[in-house]
Amino acid sequence: MNRRPAHLTEREEQILRCIRQTIADRGEGPTLTEIGTMVGLRSKGTVAYHLRNLELRGALVRDGYGCRIWRPAR
Numbered sequence: 396m397n398r399r400p401a402h403l404t405e406r407e408e409q410i411l412r413c414i415r416q417t418i419a420d421r422g423e424g425p426t427l428t429e430i431g432t433m434v435g436l437r438s439k440g441t442v443a444y445h446l447r448n449l450e451l452r453g454a455l456v457r458d459g460y461g462c463r464i465w466r467p468a469r
Contacts, residue, residue: 403449407454410434410446410449414466415431415467427442427443427446430446446466453468454467454468455468
């Protein structure tokens with residue numbers, strides 16, 4: 396079951412697609428730098444900001460404290 400919040404910004408949708416695709420392709424999530432490159436953001440801080448918002452909205456789950464720690468919520 397997908398627990399996606401009712402409203403996500405276009406950028407948040409892009410980031411979720413990026414994470415899902417990377418996990419499907421490689422079996423692990425992307426780094427902040429990889430996410431930024433895929434969605435057109437230069438700042439890792441901006442990527443982290445969007446990831447925190449997605450986590451607060453319940454669209455992502457934090458799996459730990461490494462560099463590939465995010466997965467879409469189920």
